[in-house]
Amino acid sequence: xxxxxxxxxxxxxxxxxxxxxxxxxxxxxxxxxxxxxxxxxxxxxxxxxxxxxxxxxxxxxxxxxxxxxxxxxxxxxxxxxxxxxxxxxxxxxxxxxxxxxxxxxxxxxxxxxxxxxxxxxxxxxxxxxxxxxxxxxxxxxxxxxxxxxxxxxxxxxxxxxxxxxxxxxxxxx
Ligand code: HEC
Numbered sequence: 001x002x003x004x005x006x007x008x009x010x011x012x013x014x015x016x017x018x019x020x021x022x023x024x025x026x027x028x029x030x031x032x033x034x035x036x037x038x039x040x041x042x043x044x045x046x047x048x049x050x051x052x053x054x055x056x057x058x059x060x061x062x063x064x065x066x067x068x069x070x071x072x073x074x075x076x077x078x079x080x081x082x083x084x085x086x087x088x089x090x091x092x093x094x095x096x097x098x099x100x101x102x103x104x105x106x107x108x109x110x111x112x113x114x115x116x117x118x119x120x121x122x123x124x125x126x127x128x129x130x131x132x133x134x135x136x137x138x139x140x141x142x143x144x145x146x147x148x149x150x151x152x153x154x155x156x157x158x159x160x161x162x163x164x165x166x167x168x169x170x171x172x173x
Contacts, residue, residue: 031142031145033123033124033125033132033146033147034134034136034142034145034146035140037114037116037118037132037134037136037146038114038134038136038140038142040075040099040118041099041101041114041116041134041136042114042138044073046075046076047073047074047075047076047079047101048073048074048076048079048082048086049071049072049073049074049086050071050072050073050074050082050086050087050168050172051085051086051087051172052085052086053086054071054073055071056069056070056071056105056108057069057070057071057172060171060172061171062156062159062167062170062171063171064153064156065102065104065113065115066104067104067105067106067112067113068105068106068107069104069105069106069107069108070102070103070104070105071102071103071105072100072101072102072103072168073100073101073103074098074099074100075097075098075099075100077094077095077096077097077098077099078094078098078099078100078119080095081093081094081095081098081164087168087169088163088164088166088168088169089163090163091163092163092164092166093164094119094164095119096119096120096121096130097119097120098117098118098119099116099117099118099119100116100117100118100166101114101115101116102114102115102116110138111138112137112138113135113136113137113138113143114134114135114136114137114138115134115135116132116133116134116135116136117131117132117133117134117165117166118131118132118134119131119132120132123146124147125146125147125149126149127149127150127154129164129165131150131165132146132149133146133148133149133150133153133154134146135152135153
């Protein structure tokens with residue numbers, strides 16, 4: 001009887017150990033996603049700006065982002081969904097590999113944070129539409145981990161007139 005109990009206890013601790021190791025692995029994979037998003041987003045090379053201009057915009061009334069200034073850019077894959085004026089085409093569905101970066105600025109010179117949308121449906125951090133959501137400070141500090149799959153972002157970005165979650169067109173005609 002006592003042996004049985006010991007066996008059960010040993011089994012329990014082994015399982016707990018395996019579970020702990022696995023969840024650590026998951027955290028590591030998740031933070032690698034954030035790191036990758038950060039590296040891809042902090043360079044402006046190869047991006048096209050919303051409405052073809054890098055001028056700063058004042059945040060819109062509908063913004064869920066605290067910083068007063070912003071500007072948004074699209075990597076070459078995402079830019080295929082822009083029209084000649086640099087606005088998102090009506091009904092656009094962004095292809096795999098699309099990266100959209102909104103720079104959030106505290107004042108007219110300093111970027112405080114990047115808000116990132118990266119279409120990568122194979123990622124473990126992807127939401128149901130294949131988007132990975134990043135929210136990372138300019139110094140690399142992760143504000144909202146990608147592993148949260150945009151839980152703090154999606155409901156607002158699903159509002160009427162969004163285009164594949166994009167809201168720039170709605171607030172900046
Ligand atoms: C309460 C509403 C709201 C919430 C919550 C919100 N956003 Fe936004 N977001 C906006 C609006 C409005 C814009 C358009 C630009 C602006 O005014 O800031 C925008 C723009 C963006 C853009 C530029 C692309 C585009 O056209 O929409 C990205 C990328 C983005 N948000 C990412 C995020 C992420 C990541 C989160 C969650 C951590 C988030 N947003 C949470 C309202 C929101």
